[in-house]
Amino acid sequence: MPNAAYIACILFLPLAGFAVLGLFGRRYLRNFSGIIGTGLVMVSAGLALWLAWQCFFGAGDAALAFRSHSLVVLKANWLSFSPQLSIDISAIIDPISVMMIVVVTLVSLMVHIFSLGYMKGEERFATYYAFLGLFTFSMLGLVLSGNLFETYIFWELVGCSSFLLIGFYYERQTAVAAAKKAFIVTRFADLGFLVGILILSFQAKTLDFKGLAILLGDPHHPQTTFLGISLLSWGLTLVFIGGAGKSAMFPLHIWLPDAMEGPTPVSALIHAATMVVAGVYLVARLFVLYGYDPGVMQIVLYVGAFSALLAAIIACTQTDIKRVLAYSTMSQIGYMMFALGSYGYIASMFHLFTHAFFKALLFLCAGVIIHQVHSNEMKAMGGLRKLMPFTHICFLIACLAISGIPPFSGFFSKEEILLAAFETNKTVYWIGLLTSGLTAFYMFRLYFSIFWNKPSHGHAHKLPLTESAPLFILALGAAFAGFIPFSRLMSPNSAPETGSVFGPMAIAPVTIALAGIGIAAYLYRKESNRPDRVAASFKGFYQFAYHKFYIDEVYSFITKRVIFNLIGKPAAWIDRNIVDGLMNFLAVLTARISAGIKGLQSGKVQDYVLYFFAGIAGLAIIFIYIYT
Amino acid sequence: MTQVPLIHILLLSTALFFIGMYGLLTRRNLITMLMSVELILNSVNINFVAFNRYLYPDRLDGVFFSLFIVAIAAAEAAVAIAIIINLYRNFRSIDVESADEMKY
Numbered sequence: 011m012p013n014a015a016y017i018a019c020i021l022f023l024p025l026a027g028f029a030v031l032g033l034f035g036r037r038y039l040r041n042f043s044g045i046i047g048t049g050l051v052m053v054s055a056g057l058a059l060w061l062a063w064q065c066f067f068g069a070g071d072a073a074l075a076f077r078s079h080s081l082v083v084l085k086a087n088w089l090s091f092s093p094q095l096s097i098d099i100s101a102i103i104d105p106i107s108v109m110m111i112v113v114v115t116l117v118s119l120m121v122h123i124f125s126l127g128y129m130k131g132e133e134r135f136a137t138y139y140a141f142l143g144l145f146t147f148s149m150l151g152l153v154l155s156g157n158l159f160e161t162y163i164f165w166e167l168v169g170c171s172s173f174l175l176i177g178f179y180y181e182r183q184t185a186v187a188a189a190k191k192a193f194i195v196t197r198f199a200d201l202g203f204l205v206g207i208l209i210l211s212f213q214a215k216t217l218d219f220k221g222l223a224i225l226l227g228d229p230h231h232p233q234t235t236f237l238g239i240s241l242l243s244w245g246l247t248l249v250f251i252g253g254a255g256k257s258a259m260f261p262l263h264i265w266l267p268d269a270m271e272g273p274t275p276v277s278a279l280i281h282a283a284t285m286v287v288a289g290v291y292l293v294a295r296l297f298v299l300y301g302y303d304p305g306v307m308q309i310v311l312y313v314g315a316f317s318a319l320l321a322a323i324i325a326c327t328q329t330d331i332k333r334v335l336a337y338s339t340m341s342q343i344g345y346m347m348f349a350l351g352s353y354g355y356i357a358s359m360f361h362l363f364t365h366a367f368f369k370a371l372l373f374l375c376a377g378v379i380i381h382q383v384h385s386n387e388m389k390a391m392g393g394l395r396k397l398m399p400f401t402h403i404c405f406l407i408a409c410l411a412i413s414g415i416p417p418f419s420g421f422f423s424k425e426e427i428l429l430a431a432f433e434t435n436k437t438v439y440w441i442g443l444l445t446s447g448l449t450a451f452y453m454f455r456l457y458f459s460i461f462w463n464k465p466s467h468g469h470a471h472k473l474p475l476t477e478s479a480p481l482f483i484l485a486l487g488a489a490f491a492g493f494i495p496f497s498r499l500m501s502p503n504s505a506p507e508t509g510s511v512f513g514p515m516a517i518a519p520v521t522i523a524l525a526g527i528g529i530a531a532y533l534y535r536k537e538s539n540r541p542d543r544v545a546a547s548f549k550g551f552y553q554f555a556y557h558k559f560y561i562d563e564v565y566s567f568i569t570k571r572v573i574f575n576l577i578g579k580p581a582a583w584i585d586r587n588i589v590d591g592l593m594n595f596l597a598v599l600t601a602r603i604s605a606g607i608k609g610l611q612s613g614k615v616q617d618y619v620l621y622f623f624a625g626i627a628g629l630a631i632i633f634i635y636i637y638t
Numbered sequence: 639m640t641q642v643p644l645i646h647i648l649l650l651s652t653a654l655f656f657i658g659m660y661g662l663l664t665r666r667n668l669i670t671m672l673m674s675v676e677l678i679l680n681s682v683n684i685n686f687v688a689f690n691r692y693l694y695p696d697r698l699d700g701v702f703f704s705l706f707i708v709a710i711a712a713a714e715a716a717v718a719i720a721i722i723i724n725l726y727r728n729f730r731s732i733d734v735e736s737a738d739e740m741k742y
Contacts, residue, residue: 613741615734616663623659 014083016057017101020111021150023054024118027143035136044129047139048122051146055115062112065103066499082156082220097217100156105500106294106359110153113366114284116487118146120480121279124374127476128275128381138178138273145171149284153291157217158207161292165203165256168285169196175280176272188268195265199255206248209241210299223298239305246299246306249292250313257289258340259347260317264562266340270332274380277332278373282339283366290346290362297355311351315438318344320559322448326455327545327556330386331376334456338412339369341445345427348438354430360496361423367487368411368420374481375405379460382471388456392464392537400473402461404485409457411488413450413523416516422492425516432515446519450526458534647688654681668722668732672715679711 027050035043081103090096122142129138148167155161177189211217214225251262258266269281280286293300293310300307318341325337342365349358378401383390395402411418414425424446431439473481533541545552554560610621654677661674683704690700722732729736 611741613738615737619662623663 014101017061017083017103017154020054020057020061020115021101021147021154023050024143024146024150026050028140028147031136031140031143035140036134040136043136043139044122044126047143048119048126050143051115051119051122054146054150055119058108058111058115061103062108065108066105085156094215097159098157099160100218101154102156102219103154106291107153109359109363109500110291111150113363114146114149114153117279117283117366117370117484118142118149120370120374120484121275123476124278124377124480125273125275127474128377129273134178138175141171141174141178142276142279145175145280145285149288152288157219158211158222159217161295162200162204162207165252165288165292166200168280168288169193169200169256172196172269172280172285175276176269178273178276179271182271184268185271188265188271192265192269195262196255199252199262202248202255203252206245206250206252209245209248213241213245219295222296240303242299243303243306246296246303247309249296250289250306250310253289253292254313254347255289256292257286257343257347258317259289259313259344260320261561263317263321263340264565267333267336267558270330270336274332274373274377277336278370278377281336282369282373286339286343287346287362287366290343290350290358293347293350294355294359297350300350301353307351307353309351311348311435311438314344314347314349314351315441316344317341318348318445319441319448320344322445322452323555324558325452326448327552329388331379331388331391331456331460332373332386334388334452335369335372335376338372338449338452341449342369342412345424345442345445348442349427349430352430352434352438354427356496356500357423357426357430359500361420361427363494363496364411364419364423364488364491367484367491368408368418371404371408371481371484371488372412374477374484375401375408378473378477378481379405382468388459391460393462393466395461396466397468397470398473400478401481404481405457405461407485408488409453412453413527414446414519415450415523415527416520417492419488419490419492421516421520422496424519428519429515443519443522447522447526450523451530454527454530455534458530462535463537644688644692647684651681651684651688654678654684666733666735668718668725668734671734672718672722675718676711676715679707683707 027047031039031043031047039046082100083103084099084101086099088097088099122139125138125142129135132138145168148164148171152161152164152168155164173189173193176192177185179185180189207217210222214222216222216225253259255262266281266286270277272281300310321337321341321344325334325341328334328337342361346358346361346365349355349361378398379391379394380386382394382398385391407418411420414421428439428442428446431442533544557563610617658674658677658681661677662671665671665674686700686704686707690697694700725737726732
């Protein structure tokens with residue numbers, strides 16, 4: 011049963027890959043770097059699966075401890091400031107962290123394998139694998155960490171590796187700008203996270219998740235308030251802001267579409283399947299605390315629902331296929347968030363799990379398609395189903411899964427989310443339903459535009475095994491992951507979840523999804539002017555959505571006009587005139603004084619003798635007439 | 639034999655000191671300046687000996703001090719003359735005004 015050594019292996023093998031490839035990759039291991047990186051992650055993934063098997067199906071004390079959420083391994087005392095205050099390191103092994111480990115290592119492995127062929131011939135091939143290793147390590151650390159501070163460290167590390175990989179093609183101006191944007195926006199959100207951590211830990215006098223849950227959950231715990239809102243709510247809201255930044259929730263989502271400047275496999279790994287769900291994971295990790303605070307839960311609920319709807323509307327109008335997928339990711343994460351907000355903890359985690367498969371699959375397919383047509387634009391594509399039949403099938407499976415068509419995986423998780431929403435908040439349920447229809451529409455708009463629409467031309471490339479194998483495995487996941495008895499495995503007391511997803515509740519979402527698919531087929535299956543006519547009938551709104559509701563423009567207005575003028579310029583003035591001025595004044599003063607007295611050092615010995623004598627005489631006078 | 643009063647000796651030593659000081663400050667010739675320094679040192683010697691005699695007649699500390707000063711004055715003269723020779727080699731003069739390069 012889980013013994014600490016091999017859990018450490020899961021975590022540190024990718025880091026070893028990063029170290030080796032980062033130090034020696036470019037010079038000595040050029041041709042093997044991909045193999046080394048992939049091999050290490052493969053071992054890590056194998057161990058992760060073995061761990062999951064043992065945890066979920068094994069017997070013995072540790073498995074029981076695991077099921078009651080109390081297994082903590084790899085404990086180490088790290089920073090002890092005083093006997094009361096110390097920051098420890100530990101790895102927490104419970105159902106959601108094991109599920110996340112499996113998702114992260116599996117998707118990472120698929121992306122590693124896929125990149126073997128996809129990134130071949132890149133100048134910085136070894137660096138690419140080093141960064142992937144760093145990311146995998148950080149993400150595993152993030153999901154395993156047993157206290158908030160550790161989470162924060164890994165949280166920043168994934169942000170850093172995301173920055174490095176978005177800016178991988180750093181000779182492209184847009185990639186550099188996108189990397190900076192992602193870093194700054196998420197950093198801004200992380201400020202909230204950090205303050206939130208400080209508030210929570212100050213209240214609970216501990217950083218451990220378990221300690222936090224016990225202390226803050228205690229109703230007799232003294233509550234301090236700030237501006238009429240309890241500090242617990244403040245802390246949780248601020249932590250949620252951090253999570254919202256990482257998970258691209260409105261209004262901090264602006265970095266995610268731009269992050270698509272990175273290599274496509276990276277988008278699949280970081281900006282679709284793993285890193286962007288870190289915010290969801292964080293809220294889930296602190297779910298016990300959020301559960302005590304209905305007010306903050308409402309924030310989570312509405313931010314999630316609004317982001318889901320907004321992103322789905324924008325996705326319907328975009329033409330760059332990776333951007334459509336990016337908005338779709340944002341929309342699906344919104345789903346997970348409002349599932350948490352409506353107390354659908356298991357549903358949210360389930361959707362996170364299935365989403366990882368079909369969204370990674372969609373991105374990898376998009377990578378193959380982009381290599382085929384050498385463009386990201388939907389207009390350059392069409393009729394590709396004859397040329398790339400395998401990719402076509404995989405893409406179709408992923409589209410059906412994300413649209414929530416039974417029996418594909420997305421159906422199950424989406425049903426559970428909608429069920430949870432239906433039970434708590436009807437408004438959000440309707441938003442979810444509408445989003446589900448829009449999701450089906452934009453995914454099949456994408457599907458028909460890429461694979462149908464136009465007569466096929468060009469010649470087919472043979473798909474190498476390194477690319478087809480990951481697609482195949484992910485397609486299996488996207489198709490069948492829904493049959494995993496998720497709620498039974500995840501629920502703390504192994505109690506069977508009530509109700510089946512195949513109830514009458516499933517009729518509405520499936521119908522609306524089919525309607526979305528039907529509309530998409532009507533508009534995009536054949537080349538026609540129907541889409542333009544529809545767009546024209548929505549004229550103003552279409553333009554509004556096409557420009558992403560001008561949120562980027564609002565941001566640039568706020569930063570360039572408001573912040574630069576009102577804060578930046580006065581601050582620069584203070585810096586130039588007051589801070590620098592003080593220093594310049596001191597320097598000028600020193601120069602003046604020294605210019606005035608430098609004549610004393612004349613180089614003439616007799617002058618010095620005179621000064622010396624005068625000094626002695628002065629001292630003598632002082633001693634004789636004053637100190638007597 | 640009547641003793642010379644202490645004040646006379648001190649006046650002599652003070653006169654010697656200020657003559658030396660005056661020479662040190664006004665002469666331009668380094669050798670003369672060196673001689674002035676010797677005058678100053680000797681005025682100190684006189685003080686030592688005189689105070690020794692009048693304050694602690696049964697002890698010899700002051701006398702030994704003046705012996706040390708004589709020895710040190712000899713060493714100082716040697717060093718000073720070496721410096722003067724070097725100055726002469728550099729400037730072809732032993733005028734102290736010509737050696738004023740070491741300044742701001």
